[in-house]
Amino acid sequence: MTGPQIGYLLPTRDQTVLGEHEPARLVAQARRAEELGLDSVWAGDSPVTRPRADPLLLLSAVAQATGRVALGTAVLLPALRHPILLAHQLATLDRLSGGRVIAGVGGGFPNPNTRAQFAAVGVDFDRRTSRMEESIDAMRLLWSGEAVSYRGKHFAFEDVRIAPPPLRPGGPPIWLAGSNGPALRRVARLADGWLPYPPKAATYAEEHRVIEQAATARPITPALYATVCLDEDPERARRRLRNSIERYYNAPLEVVESIQAMFAGTARQAADWLTGYTDAGARHLVIRLATEDHHTGLEEFADQVLPLLRRENHR
Template sequence: MTRPEVGYLLPTRDQAVHGRHEPKRLVAQARRAEALGLDAVWAGDSPVTRPRADPLLVLAAVAEATERIALGTAVLLPALRHPILLAHQLATLDRLSDGRVIAGVGGGFPNPHTEAQFAALGIEFGTRISRMTEALEIMRLLWSGDEVSFRGAHFDFRDVRLAPPPARPGGPPIWLAGSGPAALRRVARHADGWLPYPIDPTAYAADLAVVESVAARPITPALYVTLCLDDDPDRARERLRVSIERYYNAPLEFVASIQALFAGTPGEAAARLRAYAAAGARHLVIRTATDDHEAALEEFADRVLPLLRADGSR
């Protein structure tokens, strides 16, 4: 089994839920994640539905405060932004970080809260997927460094060149979220990586086989997963419930039916993550369900990360 890379989701949403708006504290956590040997830090996006600090601005600060760690968005919603501006921001961030950016993107989960977010920004919710796929095509064109033109269903422009170009030729890798037949086909057609959250490793392996059977390029298989660690599994489950229902404003049972969640001991968590790695996951994006994110990061790095690193080789 190939040892997976491991990333940490900065708690931008959790800060907002608790009414604490301390972006410098997020930057300090990113520095600590790098010092603890993690491979990436990630930041989520939702300006209205689940508001939090802007992910690209947070990651720009992290880029200056770190040296090695990759910087990812988990996930950014391209349909909410004009692709010329988004391509410009990501290219500049890639320059600031010396080529460490991963553009994790998604269409937005279909529910009334997400629809309200699109409505607030004057964007028709039903167009979000076609807007996103056009945006991905446009960003790659602009990241070429050439003067480009585009005419599509949503965007139309002539003779545009971005400066600065990204640090890497072709720009940051694009990792696309999503499960289900249509989403998997989009991953295969448009993405460099896949960032889903299937509820079990068997489902993950089956979906990955679909992606790899039709992908036009090599795909990095990743996983977004929420962990709540406690030596008492019952207490871990109750803490997970509180965190998830506060974060998503939805019952734990509903979120658990669609998203990878785990509550239990560090050893059990490592075993669960190794099962996803055995199913093909090569990068794990870890979100901790907790009220103390600094302590949870330390606990994960001390008690789970060594168990993940002990198996396999890179």
């Protein structure tokens, strides 16, 4: 069995919550993740609801500071942007990074705060999914490097050519978030990868089978976005997870963990929990660390959990 790729979510939101605004420290953290043997680094997107450093600008700096790791967005909200501008940014980033970009995208979780974010930038929240789908189609056309035209319900343009084109023919792979029926069909129809966060590995396995059965256009990389809090005392780990998540989302832990994959416990327990998802089909794990000290947290994860994951998946 080939082991999974292991990625690290840069703590852009955590830095803002603590009142710190030091993008250079995030770049250094990405460089350290590469040195420690991780396979990818990721940045989230939420300019208004949960403010943080802009993911594409941050990853452009990371591209210059690293040479091997994939650079992903977890996840970008294309419905907030015009596809010509977004395609141009992603193509330029793909060139800067030597073809290492993964465009993880999503529609935006349906809650009042996310609605307010869309309203703030003048985008109809109820049309976010169809805007996202059109953006994906339009960007793939634009990434050809040729003059192209597009006409949809939300976007239309004639004879537009962007330069530079992406380094890779066809552009960066597009990974879609989402679970349940319509979202899974969308992944099967449009995506190069799937980046969900179901709380149970059994749910992941069931939904992965749905995608495998429905996908016909291209192979789809099954990934996972998961939050981990490490501590040798599981009860203390649970308290630390609560503090981190409730500060991050301004919502009770019980609500968030009913939606997202989250774990608190020892390194051995965390590796076993994550292996449940790789057994269910996940091939790229994007790890968000719930910790007060992200430098130490990254070192602990790489030292204690990463070797266990590599060993378990090469048995």
